[in-house]
Amino acid sequence: MTRLAILVRALWGAQIAGHVLATKVLRRRRTSWGATTAEAETAMPGDELIPHSRWGYAHAVTIDATPEQVWPWIAQLGQGRGGFDSDQGLENLIGCRVHNTDTILPDYQKLGVGDGVRLHPKAPPLTVAVVEPNSRLVLRGANPDTGDASIWAFHLLRVDDRHTRLIERGRGNYGPTVSSRLTFGPLLLEPIGFVMSRKMLLTIRDLAGGPTRATRPRSL
Numbered sequence: 628m629t630r631l632a633i634l635v636r637a638l639w640g641a642q643i644a645g646h647v648l649a650t651k652v653l654r655r656r657r658t659s660w661g662a663t664t665a666e667a668e669t670a671m672p673g674d675e676l677i678p679h680s681r682w683g684y685a686h687a688v689t690i691d692a693t694p695e696q697v698w699p700w701i702a703q704l705g706q707g708r709g710g711f712d713s714d715q716g717l718e719n720l721i722g723c724r725v726h727n728t729d730t731i732l733p734d735y736q737k738l739g740v741g742d743g744v745r746l747h748p749k750a751p752p753l754t755v756a757v758v759e760p761n762s763r764l765v766l767r768g769a770n771p772d773t774g775d776a777s778i779w780a781f782h783l784l785r786v787d788d789r790h791t792r793l794i795e796r797g798r799g800n801y802g803p804t805v806s807s808r809l810t811f812g813p814l815l816l817e818p819i820g821f822v823m824s825r826k827m828l829l830t831i832r833d834l835a836g837g838p839t840r841a842t843r844p845r846s847l
Contacts, residue, residue, distance in 0.1 A: 657684065657817060657818065657821040658683070658684040658685070658817070658821075659684070659685055659686075660686045660687075660821065660825060661686050661687040661688055661828070662685040662686060662687040662794065663687070666685055666687050666792070666794050667685035667796075671763075671780065671782055671794075671796065672757050672759075672763060672765065672782075673756060673757050673763070673765030673767075673778050673780045673796075674778075674796075674798065676756055676765070676767055676776070676778050676798075677776050677777070677778055677798045677799070677800055679800070680798035680799055680800055681799060681800050681801060681812075682798075682799050682812070682813040682817070683796065683797055683798040683799065684796065684797050684817065684820075684821070685794060685795070685796045686794070686795045686796075686821075686824055686825065686828060687792055687793060687794045687795070687828075688792075688793050688828045688829065688831075688832045689786065689790055689791070689792055689793075689832075690790065690791045690792075690793055690831070690832045690835050690836040691789060691790060691836035692789070692790075692791055692835040692836030693785070693788070693789065693791060694761045694762065694783040694784075694785055694791050695761050696791075696835050696836065697783055697791050697793060697831065697835040697836070698760060698761045698762075698783060699731040699736060700712070700731070700831045700834055700835055701764055701781045701783070701793075701831070702735065702736050702737075702738055702760070702764070703728075703731070703732050703735035703736065704744065705735075705744040705745055705746075706724065706725055706745040706746055706747060706748060707724075707745055707748070708732070708735045708744070709727070709728045709732050709735055710725045710726055710727030710728060711725060711727065711823070711827055712727055712826075712827045712830040712831055712834070713727070713823040713824070713826045713827040713830070724748055727830075729834065738755050738758045738764065739755065739758065740755050740756065740757070740758060741754060741755060742754070742755045743755075744766055751768070753766035753767060753768045753779060754766065754767050754768070755767075756778065757780075761783060762782070762783055763780065763781060763782045763783065764780065764781045765778055765779075765780040765781075766778065766779045766780070767779075768811075770811075773802040773804065773807050774800060774801075774802045774807075775800065775801050775802055775807050775810065775811040776799065776800045776811070777797065777798065777799040777800070777811055778796075778797065778798050778799075779795075779797050780795070780796045780797070781793065781794070781795055782794040782796065791836075793828060793831065793832070795824055795827075795828060797820070799811050799812070799813070799816070
């Protein structure tokens with residue numbers, strides 16, 4: 628790893644630490660980054676899976692591409708698939724064994740309800756709860772024994788014949804135990820998730836519709 632890569636990794640780590648420490652100040656920005664009030668508050672398919680969520684967020688970007696051009700990058704997200712288009716180095720520090728790709732992978736374009744999408748090789752996979760190609764993907768995680776539950780959703784809204792709004796939304800419930808709060812609560816997931824999700828959305832924006840539609844620099 629080069630000195631530049633080490634510096635970038637340290638800066639990303641510092642950014643996450645800063646978000647954790649400044650949660651009260653930054654929460655409103657983190658939970659609605661890039662999203663309009665309507666995009667954050669209007670009910671969307673998948674919300675009914677957690678009707679009384681204890682916390683949530685909505686992030687969004689506009690992409691210079693059609694939903695059909697954006698969808699392949701969403702469909703192949705996952706550990707052991709196309710990666711997460713975020714910071715590969717930080718993800719792999721905690722053993723995710725992720726390899727982000729800068730190409731569309733034909734083998735990972737088909738998803739069906741009930742399929743599993745992994746975040747970590749040793750963690751239970753999220754389950755595909757809703758899938759509508761070129762429109763939306765909703766992943767669900769749950770532990771019925773503890774009441775823990777979450778959804779991770781991607782919605783593609785056509786703006787016009789050349790622009791798409793990509794909306795990433797999350798909802799979660801957690802039980803009373805410390806383990807539940809750390810695994811499904813906002814204390815760590817919200818700040819860490821925001822830093823990683825923001826980079827993911829911006830990368831997908833560039834891959835699908837920016838000047839680097841075909842390729843992008845690989846993670847340092």
